[in-house]
Amino acid sequence: MARDRKPSRHRARVLAASVAALTIGGTALAESPAAAASRPKGHDVSSHQKNVDWQRAKSKGATFVYVKATESHTYRNPYFNQQYNGSRSAGLIRGAYHFALPDKSSGKTQAAHFVRNGGGWTADGWTLPPALDIEYNPYDKQHKCYGLSRSRMVDWITAFSNEVRRLTGRRPVIYTTAHWWNTCTGSSRAFASNHALWVARYNSSSAGTLPAGWSMWTFWQYDNGGSLPGDQNLFNGSLSQLRKFARGS
Numbered sequence: 001m002a003r004d005r006k007p008s009r010h011r012a013r014v015l016a017a018s019v020a021a022l023t024i025g026g027t028a029l030a031e032s033p034a035a036a037a038s039r040p041k042g043h044d045v046s047s048h049q050k051n052v053d054w055q056r057a058k059s060k061g062a063t064f065v066y067v068k069a070t071e072s073h074t075y076r077n078p079y080f081n082q083q084y085n086g087s088r089s090a091g092l093i094r095g096a097y098h099f100a101l102p103d104k105s106s107g108k109t110q111a112a113h114f115v116r117n118g119g120g121w122t123a124d125g126w127t128l129p130p131a132l133d134i135e136y137n138p139y140d141k142q143h144k145c146y147g148l149s150r151s152r153m154v155d156w157i158t159a160f161s162n163e164v165r166r167l168t169g170r171r172p173v174i175y176t177t178a179h180w181w182n183t184c185t186g187s188s189r190a191f192a193s194n195h196a197l198w199v200a201r202y203n204s205s206s207a208g209t210l211p212a213g214w215s216m217w218t219f220w221q222y223d224n225g226g227s228l229p230g231d232q233n234l235f236n237g238s239l240s241q242l243r244k245f246a247r248g249s
Contacts (some may be wrong), residue, residue, distance in 0.1 A: 001068070001099065001133045001175065001200075001221075001231060008247060018205070038070035038243050040064060043228035044078040044097065044221070047077050052229050053210060054090035060227045063090055066131055068199075069096040069118035073105040076117045079176040090127055093246050096120075097175065103137070103146035107159030111194025112167070125247045126157075128165050130197060131173040131198060132157070135180050157191065170248060173198050173218065181211035189213030196245075218245070 006140040012092075042064035045052055057065070067083045070076050077083070080096075087094040098114040109121075119130045134157065136144045143155060157174070164172045174191060181187070192213030200221040201208045207220045219233050226232040235242045 001046065001097070001135070010121045014143075022089075023112055025150055038233050039237070040239050041228070042066070042092075042233045042235060043226075043230045044068070044233060045230040047079050049083070049229045050079055051082050052086060052129075054092065057087075057178055057228055058090050058092060064093040064095075064128065064233075064235065064242060065230075066095050066097045066128065067118075068133075069098060070110075070114045071099040072101040073109050073113045080118050093126050093128060093242060095131060095246075096132050097131035097173075097198045100132055100134045100156075101137075101139075101146065102134075102148055102153065102156045103140075103143065107156040107161075108163045111160045111163035115164065119164070119168070121170045121248075123247050124171075125243050128172055128246050129158075129170040129196070129248070132164075132170060133175045135171075135176055135200075136184075145184035150184065150188070153185050154188045154190060157185070161191070161195065171195050174222070175200065175219075176211055177201065178209050178211045185212075188213035 006028060040063040042059045043057070043062055044066040045070035067087065068077045071082055084094060084096060096119045097109065098119055114130065121127050121129055135138060137146050148156060162220045163172055164170070171194050173196040174228045177200050189212050196218035197208060197210065197216070198219035198221065199207050199217045202223055203224070207217050212218060216236065218236055220236065221231050221233045223232040237245070
């Protein structure tokens with residue numbers, strides 16, 4: 001997904017048996033994204049997309065969107081209100097995500113900043129659970145895992161998740177890649193049972209091997225460009241299941 005404080009971008013690179021299963025994981029699609037057109041199509045945006053034409057996005061097939069709200073413990077997307085509220089007004093199911101910088105402050109601190117600045121949730125059927133975007137450090141290539149040991153990284157994610165749940169009532173969706181997860185958390189299986197997975201894998205006909213612990217994906221980010229503004233995503237279920245997932249039921 002996107003870092004906002006510099007102009008360049010950092011790129012990460014069956015159907016659920018029940019709604020309950022959708023809320024906790026993901027497995028690869030057997031078909032290509034193009035062949036999965038019946039699944040709800042969505043996207044994610046940040047300040048790079050600026051003021052989005054939401055009616056146009058909907059006309060191109062968007063049913064849901066994740067909007068970047070925050071990064072670290074000080075940054076807030078200056079286009080957040082237009083993107084988050086505008087997408088809802090256009091009839092899209094939308095949610096907010098936080099870009100984690102675990103070397104800057106604690107998971108609890110960043111979660112509180114996120115929720116204060118748009119990362120909330122309500123069981124209205126139009127609001128996706130908050131999401132944590134955690135991937136290789138885009139600002140320091142020498143410390144791709146932010147200088148944290150694997151156990152400390154697990155602790156950081158746990159603290160973030162616990163605070164989001166305390167403040168909103170929902171566990172965050174976790175956005176990551178299999179390579180980052182297995183490298184930086186030591187293939188932790190501590191989150192798969194109660195965190196939905198949003199996996200990133202581009203230039204592929206499937207979501208591929210998933211991060212350790214998950215057997216299913218809930219969202220798949222399959223490209224960083226396409227017909228919709230920002231990154232391209234699919235939901236692993238039907239539209240009615242997407243609405244139930246948003247409600248937390």
